[in-house]
Amino acid sequence: MSFFNLSRRGLLKGSAALGAGLATPTIFTSSAWAQGYLNEPTGDTVTFGFNVPQTGAYADEGADELRAYELAVEHLNGGGDGGLLQTFSSKALTGAGVNGKKVAYVTGDTQTKSDAARASAKRMIESDGALMITGGSSSGVAIAVQGLCQEAGVIFMAGLTHSNDTTGKDKRRNGFRHFFNTEMSGAALGPILEANYGTDRKAYHLTADYTWGWSQEGSMKTYTEAIGWETVAAVRTPLGAGDFSQYLTPVLNSGADTLILNHYGRDMVNSLTQAVQFGMRDKVVNGKDFVIVVPLYSRLMAQGAGEAVKGIFGSTNWHWSLQDAGSQAFVKSFGQKYGFPPSQAAHTCYVQAMLYADAAQRAGTFHPCAIVEALEGYEFDGMGNGPTLYRAEDHQCFKPVLVVKGNENPTSQYDLLEVVDVTPTEKVMYPVDHPDFQGGDLGTCNAGI
């Protein structure tokens, strides 16, 4: 028989054997995800897209996020001291890149505007080949970019976004949030407010008029009314109002003895400073000291408000003064590289980049659906927040929440917030069918092809 005298049966057998041989590496590494996906990396690098506010009101926060991402990339590629890779409970990442590829990145500017954020994310996906988008400092932006990533077929690892809606009615299968939300802030703050200010209070809310503000106001009302407080009024203020005096003067004669500022960023800095100027911290109403509450704190904002933050309660996702091994490792890496401690925005962004890389490494592929599978229901520790769960049903991380107070006697320019309580996860965890999180559907994973 000549070598070229092949029978039909022989040809079929040979083809099957050759096909199986060629497919072997993929079959063994990603059994169910062999059909390809958008921006599948072909070279020796994999590209992450860091979409942060580089201009606009949150540019300083965005700059801190970018620093954290650069640090994460350095650690993933084996540079520096390894940061949280040393303390992360998963040992899949070794500092040799992800799935044998070095991590590269591109950046975009969200400008804290939904349309600009979507445009920059689109550019990074379509032109730069980014297969994961992460970052942001606003819930409006996070929800808009999460929707885009779902449509495009890449993973979105949200940055600083605190509205319930991100993992509530606007949740998406391709999107994940490590940061806490307004429901958790309310649940953590409620008992602390009760312990410090009692059950007989009249609260006046000033609320930023957009998705996060509404969400925060709703959660604070729920938890303060549950401890017996009465809501006197809830007034919506335009985003970036600047001078809040016209909203503060009605508070003075409203009969309220508590002011809850559902503001963040510049709004929080300005409304808090002005409320203190209007003597609200020195007033006595209904026989009680007038108090101010800022449900969501950030060290960068506290810096802007200066002396006004002293003694005022709020909540935060993470703080650099935490003493667990993960937090200390991150503060050390970040502080040595940049000369100051990281913000909570920097922390959540660093952790999100690490969690994505870890999920890809564990899945053995960058296929979005494999990563979704690796992150859903994933439990981890050593990232600065204690034991944490990425709940499968809504892609929300559940972990302890910090209640903080403006430091009365700061020892340095960064020592502005004092952690007064770490509320355990079980106290801030809510059921999947919680009414404030209804109306959305994760849908199905989209790989973009």
Place this chain on the structure above:
Amino acid sequence: MDQILLQILNGLDKGSAYALIALGLTLIFGTLGVVNFAHGALFMLGAFCTVSLNKLLTMEQVVLDETRMTAWGTPMEIRTPFVEAWFGEFGTTLVEYAVPLSILVAIPVMLLVGVTMERGLIKHFYKRPHAEQILVTFGLAIVLQEIIKAWFGANPIPQSEPDALGGMLDFGAAIGMTEGTITYPAWRLVYFLFAGVVITGVFCFLQFTTFGMVVRAGMADRETVGLLGINIDKRFTFMFGLAAVVAGLAGVMYTPILSPDYHLGMDFLVLSFVVVVVGGMGSLGGAVMAGFLLGILQSFTAMKRPAIFPDAADRTVGEDILNVWYTILEYLPGIDQIIIYLAAVVVLLVRPRGLMGRKGVMET
């Protein structure tokens, strides 16, 4: 009554800033015919004169304390401001009074900025359409704010008023009411008085000096004044500088009220234009009056019915009127956010030249 007085005070305080910015804006339009969209940026630059002086006064000597370490393992920095180390208590007082002291810095700086801006850029656009003037000055405003952001960052930088001028003032007691009925932040009243002094100063300068008389003549008929052999251009350049100084001073004194950041000017720009349009383009009195009126209007539309409000049978006439007002506001949620623009629409429809505008200006 106390609520009404409180809202009036608030309106006057807000109106002070609107009036000061609008005064400079209308001064530029009245003299040079230029629609200056960079005027808000001048307000912001004034505020950053305070930030700069404060930074200068609080420059610190840094000594490393090797015995104490930061959380990231480097020696702790011990910082002491130079002025306090050199001048002791006098140095501390200097730092405390940084905001009022900034006036002395802002006057020459803003005059220089204004004159440079007019000579270097604006003068090339005198004979160009208003649309081009708006584009170029708006572009300039963006450039200025990006420069400030690059130097000072994007976050607000808090500035404090001196302790002696801070705290709350019992305004009620001062006008014979029960003590503690109407208290208001002292610095905001200082700002109102300061605005009054600046506005009076500008009016007196224009009304009672030869220079001012020539400028007014030039505003009325530039060509004829030129034919009399007077170099009106030089005087108008100075007026541009003066308008920049007024905007800058407004910004300096506003810093304890609103922590300055690079975007501060844009927050006030559109509002100030509305004030100028309502008052009448080129009318100084109109700008001031509209500034205060719109401030008060904005303040009144933000009122809220207090939790404890007398029942119908126990109300006075004043409280009855207030009750009607609260009811109207309850049917118009968020009206405070648009009231200034609504007022502008009404004024433009009914009286296109503005409340005190000259006949023929903005009417065609």
